[in-house]
Amino acid sequence: MTRIETVRLRAVLDSRGNKTVEADVLTESGGFGRAAAPSGASTGEYEAIELPVNESIAAAREHAVPRLEGRVYAGDQRAVDDTLRAADGTEDFSEIGANSAVAISMAAARAGADVLGAPLYQHLGGAFRGGNFPIPLGNVVGGGEHAQEATAIQEFLSAPVGAPSVKDAVFANAQVHGEIGSLLEERDTPAAKGDEGAWAPSISDADAFELVEEAVETVEDDVGFEIKFGLDMAAAETFEDGEYVYGDEVRSTEEQIDYVAGLVEEYDLAYVEDPLDEDAYEAFAELTDRVGEQTLICGDDLFVTNVERLQEGIDVDAANSILIKPNQIGTLSDAFDAIELATRNGYETVVSHRSGETEDTTIAHLAVATDAPFIKTGAVGGERTAKLNELIRIADEAL
Ligand SMILES: C=C(OP(=O)(O)O)C(=O)O
Numbered sequence: 001m002t003r004i005e006t007v008r009l010r011a012v013l014d015s016r017g018n019k020t021v022e023a024d025v026l027t028e029s030g031g032f033g034r035a036a037a038p039s040g041a042s043t044g045e046y047e048a049i050e051l052p053v054n055e056s057i058a059a060a061r062e063h064a065v066p067r068l069e070g071r072v073y074a075g076d077q078r079a080v081d082d083t084l085r086a087a088d089g090t091e092d093f094s095e096i097g098a099n100s101a102v103a104i105s106m107a108a109a110r111a112g113a114d115v116l117g118a119p120l121y122q123h124l125g126g127a128f129r130g131g132n133f134p135i136p137l138g139n140v141v142g143g144g145e146h147a148q149e150a151t152a153i154q155e156f157l158s159a160p161v162g163a164p165s166v167k168d169a170v171f172a173n174a175q176v177h178g179e180i181g182s183l184l185e186e187r188d189t190p191a192a193k194g195d196e197g198a199w200a201p202s203i204s205d206a207d208a209f210e211l212v213e214e215a216v217e218t219v220e221d222d223v224g225f226e227i228k229f230g231l232d233m234a235a236a237e238t239f240e241d242g243e244y245v246y247g248d249e250v251r252s253t254e255e256q257i258d259y260v261a262g263l264v265e266e267y268d269l270a271y272v273e274d275p276l277d278e279d280a281y282e283a284f285a286e287l288t289d290r291v292g293e294q295t296l297i298c299g300d301d302l303f304v305t306n307v308e309r310l311q312e313g314i315d316v317d318a319a320n321s322i323l324i325k326p327n328q329i330g331t332l333s334d335a336f337d338a339i340e341l342a343t344r345n346g347y348e349t350v351v352s353h354r355s356g357e358t359e360d361t362t363i364a365h366l367a368v369a370t371d372a373p374f375i376k377t378g379a380v381g382g383e384r385t386a387k388l389n390e391l392i393r394i395a396d397e398a399l
């Protein structure tokens, strides 16, 4: 019923104004699915390979599309994704590009859902999903690889942990973002916005902590539920010759562990992503041992949504949560495998956008389909609100 008739690929724009791959999958029964690949800036060294868009599309047309059309069922996600892997023939999608692979994988899932007449989250997660929603982590201040001349720490994330509903949580993050805008204006601190819509003022990390803390407390008082905050330190980007270089601050591994543990204590952080380098399993484990009871220590560049890297981390208790980015690994099936391995081992999952995004809403459905406790998909900006508003619609059963 869901046999794929046609796969179309095209270049479209992403939120940075770069080209990205969009895929359409049509089934013989008239089903239709469309999805687009996101793109990272602070990419992990071990991610699947994103090829230049035209190259990726040409290679996918040559190697993958003929194996899918008339042969594979869009409703059979494993078969679609196995076919993509076989067509590519490498470990890291360097032949057809993870950008074409993930776009086709997600578009096939949408086409499968369309034929079944089910919302995507239900097709992916089953009939009993749709009752639980992730807490959205909203990027409100940032720099790193996402903005020039801004904070050294890449993302300060509002975390409305006490919100009674996903809608309240989404609105609270936007309110924190707005409050920070007002505080910056009051202080005559000009601020552009980074790639994900977060404020990108030219201030020190220490000042950013005070700013975010004040905004979170103000909004918390207003909305009446608990809001914490967290960080993506994207430490692999700052690790040079065995040291962590954040602006003027240079720290050894032990100093970085002390620094992060101190921040967790001082600001009661809910979440710290990539506090250490992408190969630093042992240092991650030391930090998790120290503060893992109080906060989430999350591996993004460390795990790259890859079950083998995650298993290495599980073996040494490196972290207690994992970021899930389907384009880091190339297919939805691979992302599901990472989520299942994480969940079986008590790791919290955080389904995530990339800094370069489109209007695609697949990750909102993926989070609901897998009962993910968190989603990281910005706070404001059209390509971010596409996902946030989709969560609100799913909760409202208004798809
Ligand atoms: C979303 C992130 O940024 P990018 O997409 O640039 O990797 C991240 O590092 O978590």
Ligand SMILES: [Mg+2]
Binding pocket: 232, 234, 273, 274, 300, 301
């Ligand atoms: Mg990250």
